[in-house]
Amino acid sequence: xxxxxxxxxxxxxxxxxxxxxxxxxxxGHDTMYWYKQDSKxxxxxxxxxxxxxxxxxETVPNRFSPKSPDxxxxxxxxxxxxxxxxxxxxxxxxxxxxxxxxQYFGPGTRLLVL
Amino acid sequence: GEDVEQSLFLSVREGDSxxxxxxxxxxxxxxxxxxxxEPGAGLQLLTYIFSNMDMKQDQRLTVLLNKKDKHLSLRIxxxxxxxxxxxxxxxxxxxxxxxxxxxxxGTHLIIQP
Numbered sequence: 001x002x003x004x005x006x007x008x009x010x011x012x013x014x015x016x017x018x019x020x021x022x023x024x025x026x027x028g029h030d031t032m033y034w035y036k037q038d039s040k041x042x043x044x045x046x047x048x049x050x051x052x053x054x055x056x057x058e059t060v061p062n063r064f065s066p067k068s069p070d071x072x073x074x075x076x077x078x079x080x081x082x083x084x085x086x087x088x089x090x091x092x093x094x095x096x097x098x099x100x101x102x103q104y105f106g107p108g109t110r111l112l113v114l
Numbered sequence: 115g116e117d118v119e120q121s122l123f124l125s126v127r128e129g130d131s132x133x134x135x136x137x138x139x140x141x142x143x144x145x146x147x148x149x150x151x152e153p154g155a156g157l158q159l160l161t162y163i164f165s166n167m168d169m170k171q172d173q174r175l176t177v178l179l180n181k182k183d184k185h186l187s188l189r190i191x192x193x194x195x196x197x198x199x200x201x202x203x204x205x206x207x208x209x210x211x212x213x214x215x216x217x218x219x220g221t222h223l224i225i226q227p
Contacts, residue, residue: 033214033215035214035215040219041151041200041219041220041222042217042219042220043217043220044217045214045215045216048214055214090156090157092157102145102147102159102162103159103214103215104159105149105156105157105158105159107156108155
């Protein structure tokens with residue numbers, strides 16, 4: 001069974017649209033993350049979230065919003081998509097807030113904005 | 115702020131050892147990680163080292179940590195074509211009630227036959 005899964009795997013859409021990427025983890029983790037990997041393969045954290053607190057990277061535009069319907073899911077909503085949003089988006093999760101546990105990554109969602 | 119630096123490319127001959135270097139800035143990092151990303155694939159945790167260790171060996175992989183210089187390296191012995199990938203160094207950063215990973219820009223490991 002996949003530990004961290006994302007849907008869709010590929011997403012091609014027009015500029016200006018609103019889209020969502022879903023993430024689910026079946027590991028019982030209570031902290032989840034979204035990362036963005038740009039065309040140069042640079043990875044940057046966007047959000048970290050546990051059931052108490054959302055931490056936002058201040059460089060992330062407010063068109064991006066994470067939504068967590070329950071502990072196992074952290075979905076990423078993107079409004080008014082722009083060309084520069086084209087990237088691979090990775091979801092990750094870990095148990096607890098300490099540094100003793102490693103993060104597990106999903107397979108990534110490849111977003112292409114035309 | 116937190117920053118992790120790596121060289122962008124490394125080219126080695128098949129069978130040689132590869133050494134990928136990384137420097138980080140957050141001296142409070144308790145764990146440092148190496149992730150591997152094969153072409154078109156997601157991130158795979160390769161290995162990690164706890165900050166009170168100097169070295170960790172796992173089969174063909176050796177991680178060396180110089181905490182004083184904030185320098186981390188990953189050595190891959192007997193490099194094979196299957197090792198061709200991007201290798202990311204990462205450190206934990208803590209902000210508020212949650213934390214995440216700060217990644218380097220990744221080192222593209224190129225294997226020459």
